[in-house]
Amino acid sequence: MDSRNGSVSEAPLDAEIESFFDSAPPLKDRAGIIKKLKEFIEYNSTPPGKGSPRRVVCVTSGGTTVPLEQRCVRYIDNFSSGHRGATSTEYFIKAGYAVIFLYRRGTFQPYCQSLPEDPLLECFECSDDSTIQVRQPHTEAVKRAVSDHHAAIAGGHLLKLSFTTIFEYLQILQSIAMSMKDLGSLAVFYLAAAVSDFYVPWKSMAEHKIQSASGPLDMRLVQVPKMLSALKKEWAPMAFCISFKLETDSKILLEKAEMALKKYRMHMVVANELSTRKEEVTVVTGNEKILVCRDKTQADSDVEEPLIELIVGRHSAYVKDSDL
Numbered sequence: 001m002d003s004r005n006g007s008v009s010e011a012p013l014d015a016e017i018e019s020f021f022d023s024a025p026p027l028k029d030r031a032g033i034i035k036k037l038k039e040f041i042e043y044n045s046t047p048p049g050k051g052s053p054r055r056v057v058c059v060t061s062g063g064t065t066v067p068l069e070q071r072c073v074r075y076i077d078n079f080s081s082g083h084r085g086a087t088s089t090e091y092f093i094k095a096g097y098a099v100i101f102l103y104r105r106g107t108f109q110p111y112c113q114s115l116p117e118d119p120l121l122e123c124f125e126c127s128d129d130s131t132i133q134v135r136q137p138h139t140e141a142v143k144r145a146v147s148d149h150h151a152a153i154a155g156g157h158l159l160k161l162s163f164t165t166i167f168e169y170l171q172i173l174q175s176i177a178m179s180m181k182d183l184g185s186l187a188v189f190y191l192a193a194a195v196s197d198f199y200v201p202w203k204s205m206a207e208h209k210i211q212s213a214s215g216p217l218d219m220r221l222v223q224v225p226k227m228l229s230a231l232k233k234e235w236a237p238m239a240f241c242i243s244f245k246l247e248t249d250s251k252i253l254l255e256k257a258e259m260a261l262k263k264y265r266m267h268m269v270v271a272n273e274l275s276t277r278k279e280e281v282t283v284v285t286g287n288e289k290i291l292v293c294r295d296k297t298q299a300d301s302d303v304e305e306p307l308i309e310l311i312v313g314r315h316s317a318y319v320k321d322s323d324l
């Protein structure tokens with residue numbers, strides 16, 4: 001038994017994590033991903049001129065899928081539009097952080113909030129001389145999105161990596177965490193992605209499309225090991241870690257967030273309820289529960305603005321304490 005939480009012993013958990021990675025399909029372009037991470041982290045740790053090293057945050061965003069077939073036709077999905085992760089990324093960059101944005105393909109992207117749903121088709125038109133131009137009334141929004149996005153990428157402060165399946169997500173998260181290990185307390189994990197709790201192990205998965213003629217489907221899903229403990233214990237032990245807790249029943253939300261804080265030794269857990277998640281969240285720490293609300297006097301305000309402000313303050317105090 002683990003004396004800290006009274007439930008899970010450490011050895012079997014590590015074995016579960018090892019077996020998850022051993023049985024996962026190999027990550028495409030792992031070497032390329034690791035190279036990009038190394039360059040991004042090096043660049044932000046030793047900026048040109050006399051600048052001090054930037055803090056680096058890994059923001060995870062969107063939901064993971066669980067494939068049911070190796071040549072996947074069907075999959076189980078997790079709800080998350082990616083709005084929280086994308087918007088938080090903008091505020092972290094504004095606060096001077098370098099961001100590794102690990103996102104689900106097809107979900108919300110930073111700096112695109114004020115664009116229509118299908119920006120390419122709705123914002124642009126072909127003029128008579130076959131050049132492409134921005135249509136009114138989208139000109140200002142497109143200009144702002146393009147210039148802010150360009151500034152973040154060209155300045156070397158935003159690295160985007162994408163995933164779809166739970167296998168890709170966890171393998172990339174591990175690579176990111178191990179690349180960030182040497183940043184010590186300057187590293188932050190902001191884990192807003194909705195991660196699958198159950199999966200079909202690759203080796204026991206059907207190769208081809210499951211046939212409906214075979215009758216009702218009987219399938220065994222096994223538990224995805226919680227990676228938060230591996231992250232804290234081995235991958236990046238000095239990093240400042242923020243996890244999320246989403247519930248639809250407000251009566252159990254704070255209790256579950258407190259449990260997660262203690263069990264995985266997170267620095268903060270952001271508790272949110274599905275229906276009010278864009279209005280308010282409660283940040284649970286070792287001795288506080290802080291309600292964070294968006295500024296309701298401003299129509300286009302985000303709850304992420306005060307949330308990131310709070311996190312940056314707490315992270316600064318953590319960095320200072322770690323230096324003593």
Ligand code: PMT
Binds near residue numbers: 062081084191195277
């Ligand atoms: O994207 P939006 O539409 O804007 O919505 C944002 C959000 C509601 C998705 C976001 O604010 C949020 O709450 N994300 C976490 C949702 C969730 O499903 O939590 P969970 O209970 O599955 O996981 C809790 C924590 O454990 C997460 O930080 C997750 O990264 C981590 N986890 C989960 C499963 C697993 N096997 N390993 C993990 O480490």
